[in-house]
Amino acid sequence: xxxxxxxxxxxxxxxxxxxxxxxxxxxxxxxxxxxxxxxxxxxxxxxxxxxxxxxxxxxxxxxxxxxxxxxxxxxxxxxxxxxxxxxxxxxxxxxxxxxxxxxxxxxxxxxxxxxxxxxxxxxxxx
Numbered sequence: 001x002x003x004x005x006x007x008x009x010x011x012x013x014x015x016x017x018x019x020x021x022x023x024x025x026x027x028x029x030x031x032x033x034x035x036x037x038x039x040x041x042x043x044x045x046x047x048x049x050x051x052x053x054x055x056x057x058x059x060x061x062x063x064x065x066x067x068x069x070x071x072x073x074x075x076x077x078x079x080x081x082x083x084x085x086x087x088x089x090x091x092x093x094x095x096x097x098x099x100x101x102x103x104x105x106x107x108x109x110x111x112x113x114x115x116x117x118x119x120x121x122x123x124x125x126x
Contacts, residue, residue, distance in 0.1 A: 001066040003036050003043045009070060010051065010063070025050040 011033075014021055018030035025032075025047075035041040048063040062068045 003066075004039070006043065006063065006066055006070075007033060007036050010058070013058070013070065014055065025054055 011018065011021060016024070018033045022028075022030040022032055032041075032047065036043060036047075043064055045064060048060050051063050052058055052060040057071050059068050059070060059072045062070050
């Protein structure tokens with residue numbers, strides 16, 4: 001894909017006019033686009049960097065060469081997946097501890113009730 005086609009696709013993606021886009025990228029006017037459209041200049045690494053800095057979701061390599069996809073594909077961060085698994089494990093462990101605490105509380109209540117019953121039945125010798 002040539003530079004002009006990529007430029008058209010970029011403008012369609014950002015949804016703004018050339019001059020506005022050029023100013024957003026730090027140029028004084030849209031002449032940089034005109035130079036690329038006429039074939040006088042190609043897309044430079046500086047131009048590609050400005051675009052990818054302003055729009056990090058746009059693939060720098062694609063802007064510069066046309067290889068790959070226009071948008072950067074999100075990568076799953078392996079740290080996040082490890083952390084999520086640990087969190088899930090801790091949540092399950094916490095649920096298990098909660099259940100054990102509830103059982104212990106029920107046993108204590110039963111023992112207290114039994115103790116109170118026996119205490120009432122015992123003769124007062126004092």
